[in-house]
Amino acid sequence: xxxxxxxxxxxxxxxxxxxxxxxxLAPAVQGGxxxxxxxxxxxxxxxxxxxxVLQGCPQDGPAEALAECISRAAKSLGPAIILVGATREGRExxxxxxxKLDVGCLPEASxxxxxxxxxxxxxxxxxxxxxxxxxxxxxxVVTVRPGSFAKSTGATGTVRNYDAGTPEVRVRRLGSSxxxxxSVDLKxxxxxxxxxxxxxxxxxxPMLEGLASEMKGALGCSRPLSSDLGxxxxxxxxxxxxxxxxxxxxxxxxxxxxLQHIAGxxxxxxxxxxxxxxxxxxxxxxxxxxxxxxxxxxxxxxxALSARH
Amino acid sequence: MNVAVCxxxxxxxxxxxxxPAGRPLIEGAAGKMGAFDKNAVEAALRVRSExxxxxxxxTVGGADARKSLKEALAMGADRxxxxxxxxxxxxxxxxxxxxxxxxxxxxxxxxxxxxxxSSDTYSGLVPPMVAERLxxxxxxxxxxxxxxxxxxxxxxxxxxxxESVASPLPAVISVVSEANEPRYxxxxxxxxxxxxxxxxxxxxDLLSAGGTHSVTIGSMFAHSTDRKRIFLEGxxxxxAAKLVDALRKEGVIxx
Numbered sequence: 001x002x003x004x005x006x007x008x009x010x011x012x013x014x015x016x017x018x019x020x021x022x023x024x025l026a027p028a029v030q031g032g033x034x035x036x037x038x039x040x041x042x043x044x045x046x047x048x049x050x051x052x053v054l055q056g057c058p059q060d061g062p063a064e065a066l067a068e069c070i071s072r073a074a075k076s077l078g079p080a081i082i083l084v085g086a087t088r089e090g091r092e093x094x095x096x097x098x099x100k101l102d103v104g105c106l107p108e109a110s111x112x113x114x115x116x117x118x119x120x121x122x123x124x125x126x127x128x129x130x131x132x133x134x135x136x137x138x139x140x141v142v143t144v145r146p147g148s149f150a151k152s153t154g155a156t157g158t159v160r161n162y163d164a165g166t167p168e169v170r171v172r173r174l175g176s177s178x179x180x181x182x183s184v185d186l187k188x189x190x191x192x193x194x195x196x197x198x199x200x201x202x203x204x205x206p207m208l209e210g211l212a213s214e215m216k217g218a219l220g221c222s223r224p225l226s227s228d229l230g231x232x233x234x235x236x237x238x239x240x241x242x243x244x245x246x247x248x249x250x251x252x253x254x255x256x257x258x259l260q261h262i263a264g265x266x267x268x269x270x271x272x273x274x275x276x277x278x279x280x281x282x283x284x285x286x287x288x289x290x291x292x293x294x295x296x297x298x299x300x301x302x303x304a305l306s307a308r309h
Numbered sequence: 310m311n312v313a314v315c316x317x318x319x320x321x322x323x324x325x326x327x328x329p330a331g332r333p334l335i336e337g338a339a340g341k342m343g344a345f346d347k348n349a350v351e352a353a354l355r356v357r358s359e360x361x362x363x364x365x366x367x368t369v370g371g372a373d374a375r376k377s378l379k380e381a382l383a384m385g386a387d388r389x390x391x392x393x394x395x396x397x398x399x400x401x402x403x404x405x406x407x408x409x410x411x412x413x414x415x416x417x418x419x420x421x422x423x424x425x426x427s428s429d430t431y432s433g434l435v436p437p438m439v440a441e442r443l444x445x446x447x448x449x450x451x452x453x454x455x456x457x458x459x460x461x462x463x464x465x466x467x468x469x470x471x472e473s474v475a476s477p478l479p480a481v482i483s484v485v486s487e488a489n490e491p492r493y494x495x496x497x498x499x500x501x502x503x504x505x506x507x508x509x510x511x512x513x514d515l516l517s518a519g520g521t522h523s524v525t526i527g528s529m530f531a532h533s534t535d536r537k538r539i540f541l542e543g544x545x546x547x548x549a550a551k552l553v554d555a556l557r558k559e560g561v562i563x564x
Binding site: 011063064067086087088089091092094095096098099100102103104105106107108120124125126127128129130131132133134135136137140143170171172173174175176177178179190191214215216223227228234235240241248249259260266269270271272278283284285286287288289290291292296297300301303304305307 | 323405432434435437450471476522555556
């Protein structure tokens, strides 16, 4: 079938990535890329091709409403493929959309191609140990793993308004608080120093932050430090259920290397690890390893870094 | 309150083996209850202990999936529903259609609890698809839950914010793993679990009307874990100096 390739994300940064994926895919289905926006076209979203602006839908969602509006537009305009950023809200949008449109859905794609009849998506499964290529007939909804595509630099073409109406929403928002954020942008960091359970106290984190900043990098962590202990905000959390990163250097400090963590950093260019246990799985996923107590190794690393030239 | 909890007999990714060509041996791979599904079961049991009612565990999978269902029963679920289907199809449309159809048959539910995703594939699509198919409200990624007779209040853990919501019942809720600490069943509970009723349904009997959109699994291969695995030895200072040196040679640090 032929048709356009739509892209959508409620997150502006992810929207520009998904737009680039749509640009790459559009020729295969003899259509154009279309960036779907709700309420108005956002300044921060880049993407070539048409801008389809859905009117009537509340601009900030919720996902229930977004899915209903996008499905109304899709039913009348007939896109071949709809790409949705695989954020927490985006997954709900995509799931509902696939059911409403009664089409297939391929999840968590990091690469997408089409032969004009089907769409194929490469994704990581089994906690990152396996790469799988899944194929489904067109039309199809695909969720796109954030960080898999660069951001589009395309300029907006025509803007088309579509009145999608105002759907009924059942879940009421009572309030929202932003997570405390530093200026953490792990996805673009070239160097990441990542802290795990080997760190004994929250007060010891500045030592690792110091190492990270001396390496011109950012601080990340494994799941226990953010989700269980709450020492760092969720945006620091690297792993299957957190952020997926691929820096030039990933330095894992006091991280044992559970598969769910490895899934979040396995595509790093170089991986180094510090751990007291020589048999810790993290060393299997590392280029360089130091067996030792992080409370001695980290200061030694800082000293070695400053001892240059 | 009638509560259903969906569990998946996931591939135990740590036990996964590969053939010499690097293809995973999925058939016959060891399985276990999805790591986050335990949080969903725990959440269901806590709802029951607060407002009373019944907890029904539901799974879709091969004969092996009975093990995970039994684990849910051992943790405290009252009865189980096992939808027998070919395992590991990696098709959330199909899984969600089977779950929704079996839930419709198994009773009138006020609350359907799921994990945020399965620990083996983690697509996060099945819970909202089930909600959409059943026409229930949906609250995803809940880290706190409060249930009354007519409403559920939840705190949602999103990437950049924490959102408080109120949802009417019936609702499908997915919980994140920080929502609770799952209980461990005792030996007695494990033994008693085999006596709890489990209804078995065949997938083809639930999806006679054409089924769902196909997903074909093309190639599957091991992610290359081509790492150098060099241990830097010596005193702490020596090892640290060697590492900094190696990282400079790799050109990955600019200091």
